[in-house]
Amino acid sequence: LAEALLAAGRRAEAADEAGRAHREAGRLGATPLRERLDDLLRRARPAETGDRAASLTARERDVLRLLALGRSNRQIGEELFITAKTASVHVSNILAKLEAASRTEAVAVAYRQGLITPETAGSG
CATH class of the missing domain: 1.10.10.10 (Winged helix-like DNA-binding domain superfamily/Winged helix DNA-binding domain)
Known part of the structure; x- marks a missing residue:
C-alpha cells in the first residue's frame, strides 16, 4: 500500500503507512522487510530529502x-x-x-x- 501511495504522489500517506509496516516488521523480526521499508521511508519523506534536493x-x-x-x-x-x-x-x-x-x-x-x-x- 505504501508503494502504491508513493507512486500516486501521496508521500505523507505513504510515509505513515510505511512507518506502521516498519514497526510491525521490527516486532516480527523481519529484517529484510524492514530494510526495504527503510528505503521506502527515505523516498517518501518529502520534507527531509525532497526539499534538500530542490535546494540545489x-x-x-x-x-x-x-x-x-x-x-x-x-x-x-x-x-x-x-x-x-x-x-x-x-x-x-x-x-x-x-x-x-x-x-x-x-x-x-x-x-x-x-x-x-x-x-x-x-x-x-
Whole structure:
C-alpha cells in the first residue's frame, strides 16, 4: 500500500503507512522487510530529502549532471569554465544537500529522486 501511495504522489500517506509496516516488521523480526521499508521511508519523506534536493542551485545541477557522467573535478571545471577547486566546492555542497557519503551515492540519489535522468546525463 505504501508503494502504491508513493507512486500516486501521496508521500505523507505513504510515509505513515510505511512507518506502521516498519514497526510491525521490527516486532516480527523481519529484517529484510524492514530494510526495504527503510528505503521506502527515505523516498517518501518529502520534507527531509525532497526539499534538500530542490535546494540545489542551477550550477550544482550542472555539476551533478557531469558527476553522473563520471567526470573528475578538473574535467567538470574545464567543461563549466570554473576552477577544479570551485567544482570541488560544488560537489561538496551537492553531497551535503543530498545527504550522500560519496559522489556515486549522490548520483544514485539524484536518479532516484528524478533530479537527473539517463537522457539528461548523456546530453552533455
